[in-house]
Amino acid sequence: MSCAETIDVTEVLTRLYKAENILLLCHKNPDGDTIGSSAALYHALKRLGKTVAVLCADPIPPRYDYMQIGLFDGSFEPAYVVAVDVAGIQLFGDAVREYSERTDLCIDHHPSNTGYADAILLDGSAAATAELMYDVLCAMNAEIDPLVAECLYTGVATDTGCFKFANTTARTHAVAAKLIEAGADVARLNSILFENKSRSRLAVEQLALENLEYHFDGRCALTHLTKEEIAATGAEPDDLEGVTGIPRAIEGVEVGVTLRQQPTGSYKISVRTVLGKDASAIAAHLGGGGHKQAAGCELLGSLENAKSAVLAEVERELCRES
Amino acid sequence: MSCAETIDVTEVLTRLYKAENILLLCHKNPDGDTIGSSAALYHALKRLGKTVAVLCADPIPPRYDYMQIGLFDGSFEPAYVVAVDVAGIQLFGDAVREYSERTDLCIDHHPSNTGYADAILLDGSAAATAELMYDVLCAMNAEIDPLVAECLYTGVATDTGCFKFANTTARTHAVAAKLIEAGADVARLNSILFENKSRSRLAVEQLALENLEYHFDGRCALTHLTKEEIAATGAEPDDLEGVTGIPRAIEGVEVGVTLRQQPTGSYKISVRTVLGKDASAIAAHLGGGGHKQAAGCELLGSLENAKSAVLAEVERELCRES
Numbered sequence: 136m137s138c139a140e141t142i143d144v145t146e147v148l149t150r151l152y153k154a155e156n157i158l159l160l161c162h163k164n165p166d167g168d169t170i171g172s173s174a175a176l177y178h179a180l181k182r183l184g185k186t187v188a189v190l191c192a193d194p195i196p197p198r199y200d201y202m203q204i205g206l207f208d209g210s211f212e213p214a215y216v217v218a219v220d221v222a223g224i225q226l227f228g229d230a231v232r233e234y235s236e237r238t239d240l241c242i243d244h245h246p247s248n249t250g251y252a253d254a255i256l257l258d259g260s261a262a263a264t265a266e267l268m269y270d271v272l273c274a275m276n277a278e279i280d281p282l283v284a285e286c287l288y289t290g291v292a293t294d295t296g297c298f299k300f301a302n303t304t305a306r307t308h309a310v311a312a313k314l315i316e317a318g319a320d321v322a323r324l325n326s327i328l329f330e331n332k333s334r335s336r337l338a339v340e341q342l343a344l345e346n347l348e349y350h351f352d353g354r355c356a357l358t359h360l361t362k363e364e365i366a367a368t369g370a371e372p373d374d375l376e377g378v379t380g381i382p383r384a385i386e387g388v389e390v391g392v393t394l395r396q397q398p399t400g401s402y403k404i405s406v407r408t409v410l411g412k413d414a415s416a417i418a419a420h421l422g423g424g425g426h427k428q429a430a431g432c433e434l435l436g437s438l439e440n441a442k443s444a445v446l447a448e449v450e451r452e453l454c455r456e457s
Numbered sequence: 458m459s460c461a462e463t464i465d466v467t468e469v470l471t472r473l474y475k476a477e478n479i480l481l482l483c484h485k486n487p488d489g490d491t492i493g494s495s496a497a498l499y500h501a502l503k504r505l506g507k508t509v510a511v512l513c514a515d516p517i518p519p520r521y522d523y524m525q526i527g528l529f530d531g532s533f534e535p536a537y538v539v540a541v542d543v544a545g546i547q548l549f550g551d552a553v554r555e556y557s558e559r560t561d562l563c564i565d566h567h568p569s570n571t572g573y574a575d576a577i578l579l580d581g582s583a584a585a586t587a588e589l590m591y592d593v594l595c596a597m598n599a600e601i602d603p604l605v606a607e608c609l610y611t612g613v614a615t616d617t618g619c620f621k622f623a624n625t626t627a628r629t630h631a632v633a634a635k636l637i638e639a640g641a642d643v644a645r646l647n648s649i650l651f652e653n654k655s656r657s658r659l660a661v662e663q664l665a666l667e668n669l670e671y672h673f674d675g676r677c678a679l680t681h682l683t684k685e686e687i688a689a690t691g692a693e694p695d696d697l698e699g700v701t702g703i704p705r706a707i708e709g710v711e712v713g714v715t716l717r718q719q720p721t722g723s724y725k726i727s728v729r730t731v732l733g734k735d736a737s738a739i740a741a742h743l744g745g746g747g748h749k750q751a752a753g754c755e756l757l758g759s760l761e762n763a764k765s766a767v768l769a770e771v772e773r774e775l776c777r778e779s
Contacts, residue, residue, distance in 0.1 A: 298620045298633070299651050301644035308634035311620070315627035322623035326731075329621055330706045337666060337707060344663040384652040385659060410644055 139241065139250035144274045147256050150240060151180065151275075154215035158207060160235060161191035162221040163228030164372050167293025167328065169220035170195055172242070172264040174202040175286040176219065179277035186211050192228025196373050198327055202286045215239050220264035220290075222424070223249040242267065247415065247424040262302040265290025269310050281318030288319040289328065296380065297329055301410055301428050336377060338368035343378040343393070355449050356382035359394040359402075359438060383407035390417070390449045394441055397433070402441040405431045408452075417448045461563065461572035466596045469578050472562060473502065473597075476537035480529060482557060483513035484543040485550030489615025489650065491542035492517055494564070494586040496524040496608040498541065501599035508533050514550025520649055524608050537561050542586035542612075545571040564589065584624040587612025591632050603640030610641040611650065619651050658699060660690035665700045665715070677771045678704035681716040681724075681760060705729035712739070712771045716763055719755070724763040727753045730774075739770045 142150075151157070159177055161169040173189045180187040188207035195204060207213075218238045221227060222245035227235035241252035244267055246259035261267040265287045272279060272287075279287075291311055295303045298311070315321055332340075343358045350357060358381065365375065375395055383391025391407040404421070406414040407429050414430035421444060423432020434441040464472075473479070481499055483491040495511045502509040510529035517526065529535075540560045543549060544567035549557035563574035566589055568581035583589040587609045594601060594609075601609075613633055617625045620633070637643055654662075665680045672679060680703065687697065697717055705713030713729040726743070728736040729751050736752035743766060745754025756763040 299647045301647075303643060303647075305634040305637035308630045308637065312627040312630035312634065315630065321625060325621045325623075325625075331708050332706055333708045337669070341663065341666040344659060344666070347659070384654050386653050386655045409648060 139252050139255040142240075142254045142256055144256065144271055146254075147240065147242070147271060148275055150215075150254070151217075152183075154239075155186065156211045156214040157185055157187040158213035158216045158234055159187065159189045160216060160218045160221060160227060160231055160238070161189065161195075162226040163192040164376070165191050165193060165195060166376065167199070168263045168265055168290040170199050170202065170204070171286045171288070171290030171293070172268040173219040174199075174204045175265065175268050175272060175283050175290075176217070176242075177204060178283050178286065179272050179275060181205070182277065183275075190231055190234065192230040193372065196371075198331065199289070201324075201327070202289065203282065217242065218252055219268075220244070222247055224251045242271065246426070260304070262300075262304060262307040263290045263294035265294070266307055266310050269313070279314070279317040281320070284314040284317035284319035285324060288314045288321060288324060292321075292324065293328055297325065302426070332377075333371075333374060335368050335370040336374040339365070339370045339374050339378055340381065342368060343381050347382065349388075350446055351450060351453055353387045354453055355390045355392065355446070356385050356388045357392040357394070357442065357446070358382055359442070360396065361438065362396040362398060362400070365396065379405035379407060383409065389453065390414070392445055392449065394438065394445070396438070401433050401435045402438065403431065403433050404441065404445055405429075406445070406449075412452055413455075417445070417452050420448045420451075421445065461574050461577040464562075464576045464578055466578065466593055468576075469562065469564070469593060470597055472537075472576070473539075474505075476561075477508065478533045478536040479507055479509040480535035480538045480556055481509065481511045482538060482540045482543060482549060482553055482560070483511065483517075484548040485514040487513050487515060487517060489521070490585045490587055490612040492521050492524065492526070493608045493610070493612030493615070494590040495541040496526045497587065497590050497594060497605050497612075498539070498564075499526060500605050500608065501594050501597060503527070504599065512553055512556065514552040520653070521611070523646075523649075524611065525604065539564065540574055541590075542566070544569050546573045564593065582626070584622075584626060584629040585612045585616035587616070588629055588632050591635070601636070601639040603642070606636040606639035606641035607646060610636045610643060610646060614643075614646065615650055619647065654699075655693075655696060657690050657692040658696040661687070661692045661696050661700055662703065664690060665703050669704065671710075672768055673772060673775055675709045676775055677712045677714065677768070678707050678710045679714040679716070679764065679768070680704055681764070682718065683760065684718040684720060684722070687717070701727035701729060705731065711775065712736070714767055714771065716760065716767070718760070723755055723757045724760065725753065725755050726763065726767055727751075728767070728771075734774055739767070739774050742770045742773075743767065 159173045189204050190207040216234050216238050218241040238252040241255045244261040244264045258267045347358045379393045389409050389412050393405045394402045406417045408414040415425045418430035418432045421432040481495045511526050512529040538560050540563040560574040563577045566583040566586045580589045669680045701715045711731050711734050715727045716724045728739050730736040737747045740752035740754045743754040
């Protein structure tokens with residue numbers, strides 16, 4: 136039901152050059168890619184003399200402070216709205232509804248993008264939106280200085296699990312090489328991004344390990360976190376992202392599932408699969424979407440109901456001829 | 458006390474082209490770099506029509522079977538011995554003593570290489586020996602087919618913790634990009650190398666998290682595993698290595714300590730530090746040694762005594778002006 140006009144990098148530049156008072160929108164529960172890609176574009180546009188700011192429904196985690204993002208403070212009236220790394224309108228969050236419903240341009244790498252924006256630059260083969268944003272900035276002749284290089288590296292590294300996930304390509308590594316040459320201090324960044332777990336994050340991991348269960352002869356591992364359990368750890372939403380990789384990383388597991396109860400009571404379900412098993416098919420049958428190896432959906436009802444529903448879809452996927 | 462002649466890639470090729478009946482030696486407790494670099498050179502030399510084989514004091518872990526290494530079976534008399542990724546003679550292991558004491562050539566990236574070989578090709582700036590081996594094979598005009606690319610990728614990826622450690626450079630990523638272009642199936646390899654935790658490994662992690670304690674205002678995190686606890690998880694020695702990184706990776710922690718009780722009852726202590734704190738100083742005061750950021754020692758006595766002894770040294774290091 137997409138009504139977005141698909142445009143190329145040249146046309147993106149034409150529109151950005153013309154635009155004034157630009158608002159860049161991140162997705163809610165912001166990750167390194169939506170933040171890093173927005174930050175890189177923010178700096179590039181600012182250097183062109185544009186009035187520009189970044190807006191996100193949720194706070195930017197303080198560990199990303201090094202990106203020096205200028206957050207939107209209402210001091211100008213946005214005239215051109217760009218969504219960065221946002222696959223669907225429901226991912227903006229209520230706090231930015233006012234702007235998200237009039238998105239002029241979307242820059243994204245999710246093949247599942249719903250086409251809600253007026254125009255879209257989409258590259259589903261890019262491991263991260265930051266990988267695509269690197270091309271945009273190069274086409275713009277923007278200076279890739281150490282600050283911009285670190286913003287882009289953050290996006291590329293976080294969306295690939297530090298070059299470990301199946302979305303990593305030769306191009307991903309080639310971009311990383313260019314960003315390091317441009318001055319990104321990746322030893323410092325990797326330490327911030329991957330070696331700096333909060334105590335509450337560890338408590339969440341411990342909980343996920345305690346609640347781990349195996350299904351279908353160990354081909355599926357599933358863990359769950361209720362809102363009471365999450366509250367007891369003192370975990371922030373950000374702390375919860377990392378645990379979704381735990382079940383799939385177990386020997387013999389083809390589908391890993393994590394159920395996290397939201398404050399409203401519903402269950403947010405993350406599905407991770409090995410190559411050959413389709414996470415997005417599992418999520419799509421439950422009203423969600425995503426990538427082949429990483430997808431998600433949200434279900435109402437009890438934990439047992441949510442588990443039954445997702446396990447039925449997991450079984451269907453495991454039985455499918457691959 | 459080095460007596461090795463330092464040679465360049467061209468001279469390495471001259472000698473390898475002349476050599477016959479070539480034996481490639483790995484270091485003991487072989488890792489992905491010594492195995493992957495040896496395997497790549499093995500395939501390249503074999504395609505030149507050479508008689509060549511690989512020898513290691515310890516078994517090659519079965520997860521590396523995809524490299525199709527030809528192990529030395531005594532069917533030829535080695536006339537030219539090449540050590541790959543072996544920094545010192547003590548790292549060969551007793552089982553290969555006969556050959557290791559007459560090493561003609563060493564190809565390595567450890568700046569600490571003792572220079573025990575007759576000739577050495579050393580690049581201390583390479584993140585892995587495999588990064589240097591890539592240059593050797595390119596100079597040789599060896600075909601970097603998918604098999605060879607996967608051998609080299611294994612070395613590069615494992616020695617950098619999948620591009621996360623501080624040794625990772627632009628060149629490391631550039632080589633990874635070339636290897637993927639050459640056909641390395643890195644999604645499959647990363648899954649084998651980094652996403653394949655045994656259930657007993659997870660049980661050990663869970664235990665380490667349960668036993669975690671903080672000292673000195675959270676600047677030191679310490680965990681311990683008794684031999685009874687380890688036995689209950691069914692863990693192999695290999696499963697225990699990974700947990701030593703857990704305490705140091707916690708926000709605010711400068712020194713991470715892991716105490717693992719040995720079957721004999723003594724405690725093996727692993728010390729990991731952030732930049733600026735010296736793990737080897739802590740370990741050295743307790744009769745051990747190692748690197749600045751990773752060191753170890755072994756203490757007899759009760760858990761409480763071992764903890765007290767190491768915490769006293771941690772406190773001394775934390776109080777030292779850095």
